[in-house]
Amino acid sequence: MAAVSGVLPQVPEPRAAVFRTFSKPRPAHARRQAAATKRKCQASSEAPPAKRRSKASFLPAKKTATKETRRTLKGKAQKTFSPKKSSAGASDGNQERKLGIKTSSLFKNNPEVPELPRPVVKQVQEKVFTSDAFQALDLHPHLISTINTVLKMSSMTSVQKQSIPVLLEGRDALVRSQTGSGKTLAYCIPVVQSLQAMQSKIQRGDGPYALILVPTRELALQSFDTVQKLLKPFTWIVPGVLMGGEKRKSEKARLRKGINILISTPGRLVDHIKSTKNIHFHQIRWLILDEADRILDLGFEKDLTVILNAVNAECQERQNVLLSATLTEGVARLADISLHDPVSISVLDESHDLSSPESEAFLEASPPQATDELDGFAIPAGLEQHVVVVPSKLRLVCLAAFILQKCKFERDQKVIVFFSSCELVEFHYTLFLQTLLSDSGALAPEHLPSTSTPLKFLRLHSALEQEERTAVFQDFMHSRTGILFCTDIAARGLDLPQVTWIVQYNAPSSPAEYIHRIGRTARIGCHGSSLLVLAPSEAEYVNSLASHKINVSEMKMEDILSVLTKDDCFKGRRGGGQKSRTAGPQEIRERATVLQTVFEDYVHSSEETVSRAKKALQSFIRAYATYPRELKHIFHIRLLHLGHMAKSFGLRDAPKNLCASAMKKKKANLKRPDLQRKKTQSKQRLAEILRSEYASGMETGSAKVRKQNTRSGPSQPRGTARNPGPASAEGTD
Numbered sequence: 001m002a003a004v005s006g007v008l009p010q011v012p013e014p015r016a017a018v019f020r021t022f023s024k025p026r027p028a029h030a031r032r033q034a035a036a037t038k039r040k041c042q043a044s045s046e047a048p049p050a051k052r053r054s055k056a057s058f059l060p061a062k063k064t065a066t067k068e069t070r071r072t073l074k075g076k077a078q079k080t081f082s083p084k085k086s087s088a089g090a091s092d093g094n095q096e097r098k099l100g101i102k103t104s105s106l107f108k109n110n111p112e113v114p115e116l117p118r119p120v121v122k123q124v125q126e127k128v129f130t131s132d133a134f135q136a137l138d139l140h141p142h143l144i145s146t147i148n149t150v151l152k153m154s155s156m157t158s159v160q161k162q163s164i165p166v167l168l169e170g171r172d173a174l175v176r177s178q179t180g181s182g183k184t185l186a187y188c189i190p191v192v193q194s195l196q197a198m199q200s201k202i203q204r205g206d207g208p209y210a211l212i213l214v215p216t217r218e219l220a221l222q223s224f225d226t227v228q229k230l231l232k233p234f235t236w237i238v239p240g241v242l243m244g245g246e247k248r249k250s251e252k253a254r255l256r257k258g259i260n261i262l263i264s265t266p267g268r269l270v271d272h273i274k275s276t277k278n279i280h281f282h283q284i285r286w287l288i289l290d291e292a293d294r295i296l297d298l299g300f301e302k303d304l305t306v307i308l309n310a311v312n313a314e315c316q317e318r319q320n321v322l323l324s325a326t327l328t329e330g331v332a333r334l335a336d337i338s339l340h341d342p343v344s345i346s347v348l349d350e351s352h353d354l355s356s357p358e359s360e361a362f363l364e365a366s367p368p369q370a371t372d373e374l375d376g377f378a379i380p381a382g383l384e385q386h387v388v389v390v391p392s393k394l395r396l397v398c399l400a401a402f403i404l405q406k407c408k409f410e411r412d413q414k415v416i417v418f419f420s421s422c423e424l425v426e427f428h429y430t431l432f433l434q435t436l437l438s439d440s441g442a443l444a445p446e447h448l449p450s451t452s453t454p455l456k457f458l459r460l461h462s463a464l465e466q467e468e469r470t471a472v473f474q475d476f477m478h479s480r481t482g483i484l485f486c487t488d489i490a491a492r493g494l495d496l497p498q499v500t501w502i503v504q505y506n507a508p509s510s511p512a513e514y515i516h517r518i519g520r521t522a523r524i525g526c527h528g529s530s531l532l533v534l535a536p537s538e539a540e541y542v543n544s545l546a547s548h549k550i551n552v553s554e555m556k557m558e559d560i561l562s563v564l565t566k567d568d569c570f571k572g573r574r575g576g577g578q579k580s581r582t583a584g585p586q587e588i589r590e591r592a593t594v595l596q597t598v599f600e601d602y603v604h605s606s607e608e609t610v611s612r613a614k615k616a617l618q619s620f621i622r623a624y625a626t627y628p629r630e631l632k633h634i635f636h637i638r639l640l641h642l643g644h645m646a647k648s649f650g651l652r653d654a655p656k657n658l659c660a661s662a663m664k665k666k667k668a669n670l671k672r673p674d675l676q677r678k679k680t681q682s683k684q685r686l687a688e689i690l691r692s693e694y695a696s697g698m699e700t701g702s703a704k705v706r707k708q709n710t711r712s713g714p715s716q717p718r719g720t721a722r723n724p725g726p727a728s729a730e731g732t733d
């Protein structure tokens, strides 16, 4: 509590405690000892170190942390905000004052950046392509020529080579292969092949023969597009898509006319099952669950049960296929529900010869099972994963510097940045538009970066109107460059070409989500990179990833920030202006401070912008509180330093009472007898909020972010309606 409100005990957590591996249970006495240590240090490893200083002189700490923390949080928190007024603040360092920079101490009293653990793990690898052409399969010649000429594909991927024959035999299957390995065609090709070959030719009015469920609307559109292309020569088979956010009336009309291959998000389908007389399943031959583990997440079995019951009531005989890059226990549970004598298809590492007889034996012999997560998920070979540890105060400038480095000083970079809630996406999107792009914004025109490559910011999250959501998706899809800020609605299945970097600004809530997020790059044998941003107190997360055979290499924050020396718009008033080769840590610090000042000036330019920043910070804290239990020892709000976090939202002071009301409520609840009921209700409420992607999209009263111009002003409404949740949860937003 104290830590959350910003006043922290100053004892840094011993490094041994920070880097313990959580995968091995510790003996009781060790646990007791660790608990005692933890109580002592309770606040945080994010808390400024009392006496230690980082070996690197990059983050000097001249005053003791205690003094700094109390002064900053008590003294400054009392101040009332006055718009436009410079609040250089009592805590500004001498250096900054000399430079005339209106910002508080960015480089003081930060926690020591710990040395990252370097666990050595062998990542699971899969071979993407085979040398076999589609001609090797027993497919209709027109289908083969469509694959070759319309989709412009010649050889099969490993997962296609393994799955298509099995599915054409009529077997149920559980298919797991790495992200971007071609799973969509692995099921679409057999579906189209089997439906076009039916003896009595399919009539539109027959209704659905194949039902494909996917977790998000964008993925529904993408799969629909693939199916549509494959159906080119078979015009009598009609595909259709149902998804939240579209007009139900027109969907009803299309259902009435007839859809033979129906692609839908679960919530919308349930809505139609309950309210539309025109939906029938008596012809169903295929039931496909793409991203099956996601569909099972967050207790959405309910929707699935409604769908399965509706389908089972009209037809028993069908093929069921579940697919995902991350096969978890949940999927296996689902497999138990819906698969009949299924084949488990898993693309093995490169040492496994796909053409060998043993490989075939593997296919036949393996019953579906939950892959023990400790076996690890396969990661594309061309994907380089990085992690950077950044003290909370420096997060914002570090993100901005990284974006500038990639998108301003390098060519053809397409970057996706993942945040944990809609509010966080909106806040950062607006902030970067207004400061890094705007000519009326905080950077004076002569100080605007001399962009050779103009920066293009886009954002995608569930609180946007569907129309805008689709437009953004299409825009980013067809852009050669750009920066997409998004929640996890973009984490699953989306095939956005030529994405070069994935940034996880907020850590994901599970290794599976980590895999899916980074899987938006390095698809189908291409190269790509990812960067995970962690706070010093979160460094142990690297061990957690390693326990799932995920290897990350460290990138230094200093190297990211050094890009600021390449552009004179970040020069301090003293006018150092040294170029990158000669620029030292001091120059970099000054420039980072200038950039932070730009952000703070914008945020403090009106009460409205301050209020938005506070709301975003609140949203961050709420999302942070929802990490699963097994990650709580790494991601716990107690470990956060609110004053430092506030800085990463451009706030000069830690907002008062940000968490207090929430905490008070919690305490009061503890005394109440109906606590259990309340808890369940709020869990249900959270689940409702998080499941909105599955919802029909017909809800009333859920405010949406209005359509706006890309270079919108600060006064435009921002999406705060759907609420924030953990990163993974918003994925289903």
Ligand SMILES: Nc1ncnc2c1ncn2[C@@H]1O[C@H](COP(=O)(O)OP(=O)(O)OP(=O)(O)O)[C@@H](O)[C@H]1O
Pocket (backbone or CB within 6 Å): 152, 153, 154, 155, 156, 157, 160, 177, 178, 179, 180, 181, 182, 183, 184, 185, 324, 325, 492, 493, 494, 495, 519, 523, 524
């Ligand atoms: N045989 C092939 N040859 C060339 N490209 C292919 C082939 N099969 C699929 N692709 C392309 O590879 C990309 C990734 O395919 P797809 O989206 O189906 O991957 P996925 O395995 O479903 O990924 P995710 O797990 O992220 O959902 C798409 O652009 C698709 O068009």
